[in-house]
Amino acid sequence: MDSQTKIEIRDLNVFAGKTQILRNINIDIPKNKITVILGPSGCGKTTLLKCLNRLTDLYPELKVSGQIMIDGSNILVAKEDIYKLRQQMGLLSQRPYPLPMTIYNNIAYALKLRGIKNRRETHKLVMHYLQQANLWEEIRTRLREPASRLSIGQQQRLCLARGLAVNPEIILADEPTSALDPISSQFIEETFLKLKNDYTIVLVTHVLRQAKRIADNVVFMYLGDVIEQGSVEEVFGNPKMEKTKLYLGGTFN
Amino acid sequence: MTRGQKIEEKVFKSLMIFATYFILAILAIIIYSIFEKGIKSVSWEMLTQIPKGGYYYGKGGGILNAILGSLALATGASVLAFVIGLPVALYLNVFLIRHKKVIDVIRFLLDLVWGIPSIVYGAFGFSLMIFFGLQTSLLAGILTVTLFILPIMIRSMDEILRTVPVGLQEAAYSLGSNKSEIAFKIFTRQSFSGIITAVLLSFGRGIGDAAAVLFTAGYTDHLPNGLLEPVATLPLSIFFQLSSPVPEVQNRAYASALVLTLIILIVSLFSRGLGKRYHKTKINF
């Protein structure tokens, strides 16, 4: 691998009661690249993402074992400062969930959690992150409105800005465009391409074309197993595994 | 996380645990004190006899009049409320299914009526009684309690009928059933145990309430023997026995309270059991 590895996942197993959701997952996620986790729905992609920022802690029925190394330290160890850890990553979920506050405060709240209390700095940064998420021009006059009044596409970009506001190194995105119209999806994709210079992006999707458009690296998962992983050229151009070929051929999805 | 935040979370979490166990503890204390006081005075005689002369001064007898009276009254009211309530609940879920606005208005009215205190129903029942020239009687009591439990009955049935899958309804239409057949055959069968649960719930409400029957059912030391005769009820019998200065009679009030609580607990246990079964046999589409 030519670039530095940001996240190393080793022998990750996740059980929900007796059913195994993830089986012996080993993935390397390179720094400042877009890694797409691809696969049909229900194959454990979302669970994998939730392991990365330990949202799995919320579900007591999930048992997680193995190692996830970020910059060389295992984040699955219980004593890891989970709040710091989560601030290393911005999360973008399937549907936008703006916090029940104004547009401005959605960003400002993230800043506050990061420890920024100075009003002027907050102001500057809110603007900065809204610009980064391609939203500023549209809503600059509406900052004091409740975030729930924005359109779904705008809400999703607001959530992206909010995710960036914790100053993360990694962006986790769980099918971020699945609820959006094509224009908003395109906005998000373009933003990702811009952001990958500064961030490591992990994107979960089941849309093949989206993966082709923006991925550097592809991980193909099926029913809790990693079937194949590698650069986008390798996986799409010359798939080695039968299941990958079938999936890319559109036989099942 | 700073120290202050940690302390704040700790404090609130302790408060939460305290509040939760406070509720459970209060429940335990209530059940315990009713049992502890009541069990001493419960006797076979008490359950099977009507009050004898001087009962309220400590002489012999029992509260059979009140037990049977309450059962008759609550049963009558539940049956009547069922006869009026089921068609309304069915109408909402079969006939009005396309008129979301109308359903919302009716549900809202029902919720409003549900919130009205039972003493208001009692007063209203009383003014109706005067209007129709009725005496305090089992019938007047049944009518009043019916009005009082009607919204409870309809809303609980409504909540259950709402869960009947659209697919089932469509399947029935495609077989050529008309709307009232779908309502009374398909919906009632699919939600049978849920409907029974709603009836039991209303029965429990009806049998426990005193304020609605205070004006309308009257009170008597005899067994109920006709719709137009006054009838004794358990809540009122508890109330009257408790107001007696004689300790022995007060003890009987505790025992009567135990009997009433047990009846209600048994009814609610039944309806919980049915509710569970209902969930198991529900068809999923």
Place this chain on the structure above:
Amino acid sequence: MYLLNRKQRHAVNYTWMIISLLLVAFLPFLLFLGLYIKSVLLLDDYSLVDLIFSRTWKPSSGQFGFYPFIVGSVWVTLVAMLITAPVCLLTAIYVTQYTRKYFLRIMHPAIDILAGIPSVVYGLWGILVIVPFISQYLGPWMGVKTMGYSILAASFVLSIMIIPFVLNILIEIFRSIPMELKEAALSLGATQWQTIKHVLIKKALPGIIAAFGFGLARAFGETMAVLMVVGNVVRLPKSVFDPGYTLPALIANNYGEMMSIPKYDSALMFAALLLLAVSLFFNLVMHFFIVRYNKF
């Protein structure tokens, strides 16, 4: 086999449904009308303001001042809510956010039982436990001389009675908040308590207010339990240790003699009308909150 053919049966069923529906739909108006007609006699002779704000209650000399009863009801209800509101909110948050699912399976039957216990039994428990506790321990400890039969006793019993009602609504509200909203806040690095404080409670606020409002309306009309422990003294209470009198208790206590004094029955029906108006008003307002909550 059937008495009627299919079409006729449909007609019968349909008519039956419509009649029942009309009865139910008009019930609130019927109640209002029925009570209003009965209280007209009183309203003809006295102005509404006089009735509500006059302090003298002497039915035998034609003086009907409802003020002491209204004040008593308000006191009892508000103090009860002061206990119920925090207890229910804390418990609802605890059982939905901090405990595993099986805990709710213990809580639900407990709540059901509390909801099922009849009013008279609550009153009896109040006499057995709460009244002596106040007169023998709490009163002396606070340096107050009290019979025990008091606003406080009524409030406490009442607060327990409405706990299941309020708690059920609150639990439903907290459970209806999507998991993803919680995840969104946590992924920003918020602690669980910060998430609850800044996000969940804010999201649920209209619903929480509505739950408290419904509880308040319910508490205001509660009769038997309050009547048994509140003391039933027509006087403006000066502290929670004083006895008082409430509107529902007024109706329930005097139904026996209401036909013997002129306009007495009319006065009691007016009290019922007041209760009805308060109940409808609160439920209407809270309905508005719930509607707003759903739109959030």
